[in-house]
Amino acid sequence: MQKTTIAILGAGAWGVALANLATANGHQVRLWSRRGGQTLQTVLQNAQILLSAISMQGVREVASQVQSFPLSPTTIFVTATKGLDPQTTLTPSQIWQTAFPHHPVVVLSGPNLSKEIEQSLPAATVVASQNQAAAELVQMVFSSPCFRVYTNPDPIGVELGGTLKNIMAIAAGVCDGLHLGTNAKAALVTRGLTEIIRIGRSWGANTETFYGLSGLGDLLATCNSPLSRNYQVGYQMASGKTLTEVLADLPGTAEGVNTCRVLLRHAQHHSITVPITEQVYRLLQGEITPRQALEELMLRDIKPEYN
Numbered sequence: 001m002q003k004t005t006i007a008i009l010g011a012g013a014w015g016v017a018l019a020n021l022a023t024a025n026g027h028q029v030r031l032w033s034r035r036g037g038q039t040l041q042t043v044l045q046n047a048q049i050l051l052s053a054i055s056m057q058g059v060r061e062v063a064s065q066v067q068s069f070p071l072s073p074t075t076i077f078v079t080a081t082k083g084l085d086p087q088t089t090l091t092p093s094q095i096w097q098t099a100f101p102h103h104p105v106v107v108l109s110g111p112n113l114s115k116e117i118e119q120s121l122p123a124a125t126v127v128a129s130q131n132q133a134a135a136e137l138v139q140m141v142f143s144s145p146c147f148r149v150y151t152n153p154d155p156i157g158v159e160l161g162g163t164l165k166n167i168m169a170i171a172a173g174v175c176d177g178l179h180l181g182t183n184a185k186a187a188l189v190t191r192g193l194t195e196i197i198r199i200g201r202s203w204g205a206n207t208e209t210f211y212g213l214s215g216l217g218d219l220l221a222t223c224n225s226p227l228s229r230n231y232q233v234g235y236q237m238a239s240g241k242t243l244t245e246v247l248a249d250l251p252g253t254a255e256g257v258n259t260c261r262v263l264l265r266h267a268q269h270h271s272i273t274v275p276i277t278e279q280v281y282r283l284l285q286g287e288i289t290p291r292q293a294l295e296e297l298m299l300r301d302i303k304p305e306y307n
Ligand SMILES: NC(=O)C1=CN([C@@H]2O[C@H](COP(=O)(O)OP(=O)(O)OC[C@H]3O[C@@H](n4cnc5c(N)ncnc54)[C@H](OP(=O)(O)O)[C@@H]3O)[C@@H](O)[C@H]2O)C=CC1
Pocket: 009, 010, 011, 012, 013, 014, 015, 033, 034, 035, 053, 054, 055, 056, 057, 058, 059, 061, 062, 080, 081, 082, 083, 112, 113, 114, 115, 251, 252, 253, 255
């Protein structure tokens, strides 16, 4: 295929892994981070694709910095961040689309623990956009024998799957840290998916998307792997550490901590029932212990499975 010039913003674990995938396919990749040597303007020059793998906390600020530089009108934006903006509850793709209303925006999300991808272990992901041609171009850029990329027409569903599973991964870490067994874990992950779908639908996402790679797929990966930082937050809190202690030693970003706070506000505002998110929130706030969170979930009013 034709070689593409790609600017990747964010040189953390995920930005570097994605840069390596595109470089291995022969594309010209420039990586930017606020600590790096190259200026943002240099990195953006002639970029056909601008991929953001910035942590949520920096997305709005970086999007506004990018607005001050000239870009080709056909530049495609790709967002790989899994979070929600604390001030606006916007998703990263909504932030990029608002800042660049005339450019195609593609969401890249899936069960993609970067440490495994760096080892060239096989993985699959999803690129989702309302602009099919843009999604197909990004699919070509990243596809390889060890990285299988699917397109999807539901960007908000794909993005929310990756974002909301981080809260469930914290809960799954607690479940494993307390040694509650396989039945408990299966119940938690399944009810977690129900909660994700309930929230996702209120955002206009398609239910079907959450049964795919970016929903169930990422939920399974993150809830079952000690490589997940979000899982580690829950696991280590269940072993008695405080959130501050866990975060002090955590390599990289655990977006679920911030997402949980933002989401709870959104759920309360829209009257959405989010029992797991609520308990994870209270645990992160230090209001309850992991055991109390478990009791709260087990002792809720009994009800039909679906309503
Ligand atoms: N790692 C993984 O397995 C995966 C991660 N993701 C998602 O990708 C995103 C990044 O994750 P990951 O790479 O692991 O995280 P890291 O913590 O490793 O890297 C975060 C990156 O964001 C940058 N950043 C943070 N805040 C700002 C800011 N205010 N302004 C500019 N840059 C900023 C950091 O810059 P600096 O180094 O200067 O601090 C760094 O380059 C997260 O949303 C995560 O959920 C998605 C899929 C897989």
